[in-house]
Amino acid sequence: MKEIINRIECLKRQKNAVILAHNYQIPEVQDIADFVGDSFALSKKAKEMTCDIIVFCGVHFMAESAKILSPEKTVLLPARDAGCPMAEMITAEDVAELRKQYPDAAVICYVNSSAEVKAVSDICCTSSNALKVVRSVPNRRIIFIPDENLGNYVAQQVPDKEIILFNGFCTTHKRVKVDEVDAAKRVLPDAKLLIHPECTPEVVKKADFVGSTAQIIDYATNSDDKEFIIGTEQGIMHWLQKNNPGKKFYLLSQKLICPNMKKTTLKEVLNSLENMTYEIKLSQEEISRAYSSLNKMLNVG
Ligand code: 13P
Ligand code: SF4
Numbered sequence: 001m002k003e004i005i006n007r008i009e010c011l012k013r014q015k016n017a018v019i020l021a022h023n024y025q026i027p028e029v030q031d032i033a034d035f036v037g038d039s040f041a042l043s044k045k046a047k048e049m050t051c052d053i054i055v056f057c058g059v060h061f062m063a064e065s066a067k068i069l070s071p072e073k074t075v076l077l078p079a080r081d082a083g084c085p086m087a088e089m090i091t092a093e094d095v096a097e098l099r100k101q102y103p104d105a106a107v108i109c110y111v112n113s114s115a116e117v118k119a120v121s122d123i124c125c126t127s128s129n130a131l132k133v134v135r136s137v138p139n140r141r142i143i144f145i146p147d148e149n150l151g152n153y154v155a156q157q158v159p160d161k162e163i164i165l166f167n168g169f170c171t172t173h174k175r176v177k178v179d180e181v182d183a184a185k186r187v188l189p190d191a192k193l194l195i196h197p198e199c200t201p202e203v204v205k206k207a208d209f210v211g212s213t214a215q216i217i218d219y220a221t222n223s224d225d226k227e228f229i230i231g232t233e234q235g236i237m238h239w240l241q242k243n244n245p246g247k248k249f250y251l252l253s254q255k256l257i258c259p260n261m262k263k264t265t266l267k268e269v270l271n272s273l274e275n276m277t278y279e280i281k282l283s284q285e286e287i288s289r290a291y292s293s294l295n296k297m298l299n300v301g
Pocket of ligand 1: 023037038039084112126128198213
């Protein structure tokens with residue numbers, strides 16, 4: 001492993017590359033990354049960092065967003081088939097159909113979506129800023145795509161808006177059942193329950209705190225509490241445990257593993273830097289059409 005890490009470091013310097021990793025990546029990948037974060041922070045970093053190459057350790061839509069925000073950089077996705085099932089649940093045609101049905105509505109698009117869907121949306125959001133983005137648009141009626149659970153979570157907090165939901169979902173977070181939450185709370189009555197909004201409304205309702213992966217990390221790190229039940233993908237446990245030695249973290253369910261987030265290994269990262277694989281390629285037209293929705297989101301914060 002040491003040998004692979006040394007070669008990665010060397011190639012990074014030679015090629016002026018940076019490694020960005022999502023909080024769900026395997027520990028070895030998080031540890032060699034220049035920056036680890038949630039979808040929002042990673043998009044911001046991709047735009048701001050001065051480098052020639054971004055090796056994006058995450059899933060396809062994240063690397064694609066990095067390319068849209070930073071078209072002059074070469075963006076590499078080390079595991080070619082690391083996709084997100086939720087992003088594949090909606091097409092640009094679905095959005096056109098919804099727009100026809102609700103012509104006065106603004107379309108807010110969760111970043112877990114393809115470039116072509118972003119291109120036909122008004123503004124993007126992530127789980128960390130969805131509420132802020134919804135409040136930022138003047139329209140009373142909003143079409144929220146594709147995550148029904150995140151949309152529902154936001155809708156509860158904006159009674160003055162009418163939120164039209166689409167039936168997309170995260171195949172990993174949706175697997176968590178409310179019985180598992182009740183069982184975990186019985187065994188660990190003093191632990192705080194931290195939940196990602198991609199979980200179902202029944203599960204979200206039981207949470208002490210709901211937030212993106214980075215917000216869950218911040219909450220646990222800054223809290224005086226000592227025990228936490230973590231209701232999001234298992235990869236987040238690495239950062240939590242590494243940086244909070246005095247605290248205990250319990251994964252809510254063993255089902256909380258996203259197979260696509262586990263496809264990137266150190267070997268793939270090395271291969272990526274050696275052979276410049278797999279480069280995200282988008283036409284100038286695709287980039288300029290999707291840029292506006294993503295950039296508006298960054299401006300909202
Ligand atoms: P965040 O890191 O933005 O919370 O995203 C979670 C997720 O499921 C990404 O695929
Ligand atoms: Fe997609 Fe869910 Fe995996 Fe995130 S955790 S990449 S939303 S399937």
